[in-house]
Amino acid sequence: MMRRRIAAALAALAAFATCTFAQGQPQPDKLPPLPLFDAHMHYNVEARSLLSPQQVIALWRKAGIRAVLATSRPNDGTLDLIAQHAPDITIVPFLRPYRVQPDRYDWFSNSGVEALVEKELQRGIYRGIGEFHIFGADADAPYVAKIARLARERGLWLHAHADADAVERILRHAPGVKLIWAHTGMTTPLDKVEQMFAQHPTIVGELSYRSDVEQDGALSPRWKQLMLRYPSRFVVGTDTWITPRWGQVEEMAAFYRRMLSALPRDVAERIAYRNGMELFDVK
Numbered sequence: 001m002m003r004r005r006i007a008a009a010l011a012a013l014a015a016f017a018t019c020t021f022a023q024g025q026p027q028p029d030k031l032p033p034l035p036l037f038d039a040h041m042h043y044n045v046e047a048r049s050l051l052s053p054q055q056v057i058a059l060w061r062k063a064g065i066r067a068v069l070a071t072s073r074p075n076d077g078t079l080d081l082i083a084q085h086a087p088d089i090t091i092v093p094f095l096r097p098y099r100v101q102p103d104r105y106d107w108f109s110n111s112g113v114e115a116l117v118e119k120e121l122q123r124g125i126y127r128g129i130g131e132f133h134i135f136g137a138d139a140d141a142p143y144v145a146k147i148a149r150l151a152r153e154r155g156l157w158l159h160a161h162a163d164a165d166a167v168e169r170i171l172r173h174a175p176g177v178k179l180i181w182a183h184t185g186m187t188t189p190l191d192k193v194e195q196m197f198a199q200h201p202t203i204v205g206e207l208s209y210r211s212d213v214e215q216d217g218a219l220s221p222r223w224k225q226l227m228l229r230y231p232s233r234f235v236v237g238t239d240t241w242i243t244p245r246w247g248q249v250e251e252m253a254a255f256y257r258r259m260l261s262a263l264p265r266d267v268a269e270r271i272a273y274r275n276g277m278e279l280f281d282v283k
């Protein structure tokens with residue numbers, strides 16, 4: 001009898017302890033889902049014919065995306081999103097130097113693009129220029145140097161889909177210019193990425209299409225090491241560059257949350273959204 005009563009008391013105590021522990025220290029799976037800052041999205045003309053700005057905002061809400069770095073071809077897509085005045089979604093507009101898709105191949109030597117950029121800059125709303133594509137020695141084109149210096153002078157960011165070589169050339173034109181490195185080079189070896197981060201403190205790596213982030217279904221150990229070493233230097237992105245990517249936004253949000261769950265919560269929060277918020281002074 002006595003033994004049974006002691007056993008019951010112990011069970012009650014254990015239940016109480018578990019309960020107290022659970023209240024004091026929330027388990028990772030009980031934490032609210034990480035909000036996201038999508039630092040690479042395009043609301044291009046092709047997507048606009050299928051998805052209204054209201055539908056885009058609703059999708060972001062559903063996916064837990066609280067802020068976006070918007071860069072659309074043409075820029076009207078970004079202006080449409082801003083015009084929604086969604087109180088819970090912050091839109092950080094970037095000036096995309098493309099009128100039509102083929103501009104990505106020769107924007108740096110195209111007087112029509114130059115005129116577009118000049119005109120768009122007069123709006124005074126953009127926080128950066130990009131995403132633009134640039135590889136190797138093309139980054140030495142006079143117009144690339146001009147844009148890099150203009151960005152540095154005006155405190156604008158660049159958003160470059162570029163190889164390491166082109167990023168280094170841009171930084172030689174305008175040392176200290178702030179640069180979001182789209183896809184963190186996509187396939188640039190991580191030792192090179194690490195060397196560039198160490199050498200150039202104004203580079204921030206955006207993670208879309210960096211498929212080696214995942215290894216055996218979880219964050220790769222090498223990536224984990226890099227993120228722990230540079231917790232304030234990474235941002236996530238969906239890169240809705242083609243319309244089907246819009247159908248994968250929720251899946252991509254879940255992917256980032258799954259990868260980032262391998263990191264301490266404060267680092268995960270940084271990469272998921274705090275870095276983006278801080279870079280662009282979003283409150």
Ligand SMILES: [Zn+2]
Nearest residue numbers: 040131239241
């Ligand atoms: Zn893109």
